[in-house]
Amino acid sequence: MTLELRNISWSVGFKKIVRDVSLRVEPGEFLGVIGPNGSGKTSMMSVLGGIRPPSDGMALLGDQAMRKVGRRNLARRIGFVEQQADTSDRITVHEAVSLGRTPYLSLLSPWSEIDDDIVASALESVGMGNMADRIWHTLSGGEKQRVHIARALAQQPDYLLLDEPTNHLDIQHQLGLLELVHVLPVTVVAALHDLNHAALFCDRIAMMDGGKLIAVGTPSEILTQQNLRDVFGVEADIETQHDGRCHIRYRVRNQMEV
Amino acid sequence: MIAVLSSAPGRRTSAAFAALVLLGLSLAFAASVGETAIPIQTVMDTIANHVWGAGYDVDPIDAGIVWNYRLSRAVVAASCGAALALSGAVLQALLRNALADPYLLGISAGASTGAVSVAILGVGAGMFGLSVGAFIGSVVAFAFVSLLALQAGRGTGAIILAGIAGAQLFNALTSFIVTKSASAEEARGIMFWLLGNLSGVRWPDATQALPMAIIGLLVCLWHARALDAFTFGRDSAASLGVPVRRVYVILIGVSALMTAVMVSIVGSIGFVGLVIPHAARFFVGNRHGLLLPLSALIGALFLVGADVISRVIVPGQVLPIGVITALVGAPAFALILCHGRILR
Numbered sequence: 237m238t239l240e241l242r243n244i245s246w247s248v249g250f251k252k253i254v255r256d257v258s259l260r261v262e263p264g265e266f267l268g269v270i271g272p273n274g275s276g277k278t279s280m281m282s283v284l285g286g287i288r289p290p291s292d293g294m295a296l297l298g299d300q301a302m303r304k305v306g307r308r309n310l311a312r313r314i315g316f317v318e319q320q321a322d323t324s325d326r327i328t329v330h331e332a333v334s335l336g337r338t339p340y341l342s343l344l345s346p347w348s349e350i351d352d353d354i355v356a357s358a359l360e361s362v363g364m365g366n367m368a369d370r371i372w373h374t375l376s377g378g379e380k381q382r383v384h385i386a387r388a389l390a391q392q393p394d395y396l397l398l399d400e401p402t403n404h405l406d407i408q409h410q411l412g413l414l415e416l417v418h419v420l421p422v423t424v425v426a427a428l429h430d431l432n433h434a435a436l437f438c439d440r441i442a443m444m445d446g447g448k449l450i451a452v453g454t455p456s457e458i459l460t461q462q463n464l465r466d467v468f469g470v471e472a473d474i475e476t477q478h479d480g481r482c483h484i485r486y487r488v489r490n491q492m493e494v
Numbered sequence: 495m496i497a498v499l500s501s502a503p504g505r506r507t508s509a510a511f512a513a514l515v516l517l518g519l520s521l522a523f524a525a526s527v528g529e530t531a532i533p534i535q536t537v538m539d540t541i542a543n544h545v546w547g548a549g550y551d552v553d554p555i556d557a558g559i560v561w562n563y564r565l566s567r568a569v570v571a572a573s574c575g576a577a578l579a580l581s582g583a584v585l586q587a588l589l590r591n592a593l594a595d596p597y598l599l600g601i602s603a604g605a606s607t608g609a610v611s612v613a614i615l616g617v618g619a620g621m622f623g624l625s626v627g628a629f630i631g632s633v634v635a636f637a638f639v640s641l642l643a644l645q646a647g648r649g650t651g652a653i654i655l656a657g658i659a660g661a662q663l664f665n666a667l668t669s670f671i672v673t674k675s676a677s678a679e680e681a682r683g684i685m686f687w688l689l690g691n692l693s694g695v696r697w698p699d700a701t702q703a704l705p706m707a708i709i710g711l712l713v714c715l716w717h718a719r720a721l722d723a724f725t726f727g728r729d730s731a732a733s734l735g736v737p738v739r740r741v742y743v744i745l746i747g748v749s750a751l752m753t754a755v756m757v758s759i760v761g762s763i764g765f766v767g768l769v770i771p772h773a774a775r776f777f778v779g780n781r782h783g784l785l786l787p788l789s790a791l792i793g794a795l796f797l798v799g800a801d802v803i804s805r806v807i808v809p810g811q812v813l814p815i816g817v818i819t820a821l822v823g824a825p826a827f828a829l830i831l832c833h834g835r836i837l838r
Contacts, residue, residue: 282729285733286733287729287732307732307735307736307737308735309735310735311733311734311735312735314733315733316729316733318726318727318729318730318733321726321727321729321730322726323590323725323726323727324590324592325725325780326775326779326780327725327779327780331779331780331781332725332726335722335723335725335726335730335734336734338719338720338722338723338734338736339735341719343716384726388733391734
């Protein structure tokens with residue numbers, strides 16, 4: 237089953253935030269989405285996740301238009317972790333992750349032991365198995381983000397969409413979180429701010445600018461000196477390491493004299 | 495309490511049964527207390543006579559007081575408390591705002607404008623009473639607020655701000671009508687009505703209020719899981735498979751309708767819709783499968799109790815019930831706040 241956007245646009249009022257984006261997510265890959273602030277990453281992700289319908293074009297899940305698939309079925313296929321989703325409600329970690337079972341529950345199929353098992357294993361797979369009873373607001377930023385991922389995993393999705401999952405985390409937790417997501421047996425689409433993280437973890441990278449998708453390709457195809465200058469407005473040297481991964485070394489334009 | 499209410503369907507049925515018994519007892523108690531105290535046995539006999547024609551020998555005056563005055567009044571109080579508390583719980587969950595209450599949508603302000611239009615300006619030329627006017631007023635105000643919120647754009651902030659604007663507008667209209675056209679006596683009567691008044695309530699009112707509360711409870715319970723999904727906001731609910739827009743329309747619509755019906759019968763009783771859901775959360779947390787029925791139960795019990803107090807606290811005089819709910823509610827709310835378990 238594939239996830240695909242065909243010439244989609246998305247606008248707020250008369251302002252087009254995303255214009256004419258076509259993108260096909262291949263099963264099993266880790267696709268990074270990069271672009272400067274305001275380039276439409278978040279909006280594109282929410283169309284890809286089926287949270288907002290596109291104003292133009294088609295969003296498809298497995299060759300079927302998303303609006304025909306239906307919200308509930310989408311939620312069983314696609315897990316979505318927002319940039320910053322917080323709550324002032326006093327809930328436990330277990331309750332937060334249990335929300336992930338929402339698309340499977342109804343009056344005829346109420347909560348069962350199977351759901352308990354799924355929630356427990358989702359918590360286990362983000363390394364929070366022993367924190368089920370903790371209260372949400374006592375968690376650190378990294379822990380909250382991992383709970384969100386566990387919640388998305390409890391949806392048993394084929395696709396996991398993450399919108400800047402490492403924002404506001406310290407470097408250890410940033411890398412830990414991406415490593416965690418990388419080994420999960422799901423297709424991942426992640427909007428990432430740090431280009432070196434994108435280079436480290438992504439199989440492919442989609443680059444956005446001004447609401448358009450500029451290019452899609454492997455990290456070494458996308459992360460070029462030219463692209464960094466044109467899209468991000470920074471000067472950088474790209475080093476290719478012995479494992480084939482590339483690394484970006486930024487240059488400050490007016491280097492201070494030492 | 496938490497242990498009793500948790501999970502297992504068997505326990506849930508017995509908890510629901512216990513709640514109904516508790517509610518029945520409170521109604522019977524409310525019917526026995528008053529200026530003339532009537533023994534609880536007489537109350538039970540009267541109810542039995544009316545409900546299944548048991549044919550007990552009851553003094554007809556006592557029976558009249560119990561059945562026609564106090565019991566109908568208690569039933570309306572219970573329905574009203576349950577409906578307002580439910581609306582509050584639902585709106586707080588949907589709008590992600592701890593201060594949301596049923597009157598946020600401009601409903602009570604619209605109701606008062608409708609009521610004074612009928613009572614003072616004579617709109618409708620005696621074709622309908624105060625409560626019909628209040629109902630129409632609240633529906634108009636709610637329509638105004640909804641349209642404003644839709645125009646103002648997406649997000650929960652738009653609804654709250656539109657509600658504030660609507661409430662201010664309709665309150666100003668009410669004040670304008672009262673100060674321009676009302677006599678001192680009329681103004682006092684309107685004032686009394688605005689603070690909530692169960693004095694004139696009889697069975698015809700109860701047959702509107704009770705079904706509305708029950709339907710409202712069922713609709714809200716049907717959406718309990720959807721409300722849970724709003725814990726992390728609208729987009730998060732959408733990503734969990736909840737049809738956000740439909741849930742908004744249904745639940746805000748039902749809350750508005752419940753509130754409009756209750757306000758048109760008893761006036762705007764403050765504080766119940768705001769405070770009771772927080773109190774209920776204190777006991778069972780945020781899962782709406784438990785929170786909604788418990789809010790309804792506490793709301794019903796609270797308002798029945800407040801009505802009893804309003805009838806007996808000043809001998810020979812009935813206080814507006816809104817005064818009691820706020821006098822009791824405000825300190826209770828302060829207590830809960832200081833326990834610090836609402837927001838943090």
